[in-house]
Amino acid sequence: MAAPVETPQHAGRREWIGLSVLSIACLIYSMDLSVLFLAVPAIVADLDPSAAQLLWINDIYGFMVAGFLMTMGTLGDRIGRRRVLLIGAFAFGVASALAAFSQTAGQLIASRALLGIAGATIAPSTLSLIVNLFRNEAERNRAIGIWGTAFALGGLVGPLIGGLLLQYFHWGAVFLINIPVMLVLLAVAPFLLPEYKSDDAGRLDLVSVLLSLATVLPVIYGIKHMAADGFELIQLLYLAVGLFFGTVFIRRQKRLSHPLIDLALFRNPAFNASLLVNLAGIFFVFGVFLFQNLFLQLVLGLSPLRAALWSAPSALVFTIMSLQAYRFTNHFGPIRTVLGGPVVNAIGTAAMAVAAYSESLLGILGASMIIGLGFVPVILTTTGLIVGTAPPERAGSASAISETSAEFGGALGVALLGSLATLVYRTAMNGTDLRGLNAQQAEAVSETLAGAVETAQQLPISASAIWLPAAKSGFALGFSLCCIVATATLLLLALLARRVYAAARIDESALASH
Incomplete structure (x- = not known):
């Protein structure tokens, strides 16, 4: 007689509340990609950045997110997805405060870079934790849909929320709104979200981390400037550098017993x-x-x-x-x-x-x-x-x-x-x-x-x-x-x-x- 097929357990109230917390965190992460669009004139008037500094104020967050996604996602498998999310949420809150009270363009660029590194923990951690929360396929599909909605809405409401805050407050307010959400995540995540990590993940290879950054960042930089400035030969150099380090990265992963x-x-x-x-x-x-x-x-x-x-x-x-x-x-x-x-x-x-x-x-x-x-x-x-x-x-x-x-x-x-x-x-x-x-x-x-x-x-x-x-x-x-x-x-x-x-x-x- 064939063994009965085990039906995955249905999610309860705790899991759905946990999804709400993860989705709001993802919305904030996505919103920070676009929240500065309307704040640029106020930042220029206050901090007087050069043209190059203004470009980096806008772009550094997205570059750091792209560069650190693979590292943070794999780190979650090694030391725990909930732990990485909580560390990232704490860093995101601190970086938001630093960005809000920046006195120079250089400080704002550095704060936005730290925000991007912290933000890179949120998307892969929230998505992989959803897999742990929802074992039933139908419920998991619905949960990913809600997560995706939060991600999309973040990009849509970012400029709107930024515009409303700029109407009444200092431009730093567009960063301060992140802090309450991160505090809520830090308070409730240990009780609502399960921890998960691989028992045989090994140590994080720092050389692979550096190689992954050297692969992703030049390629993203070259592609984005190709879109903004049109095709130029220098952009091919950025792409070539990224592809070179990508080849070295892949070869190293093949040799490691615990690859990134x-x-x-x-x-x-x-x-x-x-x-x-x-x-x-x-x-x-x-x-x-x-x-x-x-x-x-x-x-x-x-x-x-x-x-x-x-x-x-x-x-x-x-x-x-x-x-x-x-x-x-x-x-x-x-x-x-x-x-x-x-x-x-x-x-x-x-x-x-x-x-x-x-x-x-x-x-x-x-x-x-x-x-x-x-x-x-x-x-x-x-x-x-x-x-x-x-x-x-x-x-x-x-x-x-x-x-x-x-x-x-x-x-x-x-x-x-x-x-x-x-x-x-x-x-x-x-x-x-x-x-x-x-x-x-x-x-x-x-x-x-x-x-x-x-x-x-x-x-x-x-x-x-x-x-x-x-x-x-x-x-x-x-x-x-x-x-x-x-x-x-x-x-x-x-x-x-x-x-x-x-x-x-x-x-x-x-x-x-x-």
Whole structure:
């Protein structure tokens, strides 16, 4: 007689309250990526940073998060995921206070760097602890959906909360709001969250930590500057340095008995396929939505506020889908959800290509809603698969790989799709009649649509920017072409993932045991 199948225990009130605490912490971590957007003028007036210092004030947090994700995720597997989260929460609170009361630009940069290192403990620790809290697969899918909603909302509400605080308080208030949340986490986590660590993890290899930083930081730096400044040869040098140290890092991991990153995870076809689909989804959505925001303002002429209001319906779709994505996963199963997501995304990007080319506001917004319908379930489900297909003792490491992949995917999407759109724009502007403009104005018009719009606004009332419609059409054509590339790639990715998952012969019911 066959042994009965053990049903994973259902979560109780303690687990769901614990999830709430983890989600709020994740929201704060995500919010700090964008909370400074509106505080920059006040910081400039108060601290008088140089142009380079201002760039680092904005970017250092994201760079440190990306650089330390793998280290902190693996450290959680070694010394305890709850312990790493609590250490990180304490450091996050201290760094927030230091940032709030910074007297110089250098102090603020250093505080933001410490915030990033502390923040790198939060995403992988919270995600891997969710795996420990929720043993039932259906409940775990719902929990990851709530966690993902908090992560997404952090990026959306960051500028809003920052704006409200700046209206009435010193710019340092945007950091002080972190402290109460971290104090609550420190107070309740020991009672609500289980501890988990691998019994055979070994010591942390500091050389591997340094090599991982030397791999991630130059690559992220080069990609982000490629997106901001356009392609330059120096950026290839940053990428080459990162890839060199990445090769050294991988070779060292193969020799260590207790590596920083367990390369055996990448021998699992389901893990690789889920990671690839996750990265590609974020790659295209970040790139496409960047174009969407620019399109609404530069092509259709909407103010930033009106553009934000018109984007609210698609943001609402993303939020609702984050909370309801578990229903799709539970009904269709993880694999079919992941395979269907890129197809729905491809339909959305195809509709976006048509809408961009025809310069249709309603078409753009409708297409972004379709993208949300496909993107959210597949991203949250692949996140669950990445962690669920890894051994329980490697959940922290797998979570860190997932988060690092998302960082790379977002940066690559903005940089590469942005470069393609810029190339199309400049090609479209070749031969455009720019008579009446001086050399500097003609160069600005030929380089970017933002430069063309700004130049048109500077012209005297009597002058006519006859070239502006051509510039807007060139941008729309580049946006449309990027969406066509996304459509074709997403469909190919769905076919590839289908073959990989079929060959892996995954027992989806087994994922619940993790």
